Amino acid sequence: xxxxxxxxxxxxxxxxxxxxxxxxxxxxxxxxxxxxxxxxxxxxxxxxxxxxxxxxxxxxxxxxxxxxxxxxxxxxxxxxxxxxxxxxxxxxxxxxxxxxxxxxxxxxxxxxxxxxxxxxxxxxxxxxxxxxxxxxxxxxxxxxx
Numbered sequence: 001x002x003x004x005x006x007x008x009x010x011x012x013x014x015x016x017x018x019x020x021x022x023x024x025x026x027x028x029x030x031x032x033x034x035x036x037x038x039x040x041x042x043x044x045x046x047x048x049x050x051x052x053x054x055x056x057x058x059x060x061x062x063x064x065x066x067x068x069x070x071x072x073x074x075x076x077x078x079x080x081x082x083x084x085x086x087x088x089x090x091x092x093x094x095x096x097x098x099x100x101x102x103x104x105x106x107x108x109x110x111x112x113x114x115x116x117x118x119x120x121x122x123x124x125x126x127x128x129x130x131x132x133x134x135x136x137x138x139x140x141x142x143x144x145x
Contacts, residue, residue: 008139010035010086015076018063025063028072028086035086036070042085042131043074054125055118057082057141079144082122087135093127094134108136115143 003015011030018025030036043062052059058081060074077083096104109116119141126133133140 008084010039010084011070018073024076026060026074026076028074030070030072030086033070036067036072038088038090039084039086040065040072041090042088043072045090045129045131049129051129054082055122056080057122059083079142082126082133082141084135084140085131085133087133088126089132089134091130093132104134111138118143 010032011028014027014029015024016027017023028039030039040062043060046059047062052061058077058079060077060081060083062072062074064073065071108119112119119136122141123133123136
């Protein structure tokens with residue numbers, strides 16, 4: 001049995017029973033190949049580094065992928081979490097102007113309010129792994145409440 005968990009610009013997310021992994025997992029089906037490959041590469045890097053959490057925020061484990069279907073299977077995680085890396089850049093940041101970065105940060109500061117400092121620390125921790133997350137929202141970096 002599957003249940004839709006969400007959807008966005010890059011694809012749709014379902015929970016599913018996975019007998020091989022004994023429990024529920026999450027399937028993310030991507031509309032386009034580029035976001036699929038970006039997200040898969042991030043999860044592969046996190047798996048290689050054995051990272052299941054970042055500064056107390058849970059990160060899904062990569063369980064599998066199907067290139068033909070552009071589907072990634074990952075573990076289901078509870079809040080607090082950081083996820084959705086389809087818009088992330090690996091190994092080098094996007095080439096945005098200083099003005100764009102200033103606007104981006106101002107928007108995120110307003111969006112997260114007093115929690116921005118914690119979010120900024122998570123984003124910085126990802127940067128140290130050469131993962132540049134730009135799609136930063138309360139749905140992608142979520143707190144317990």
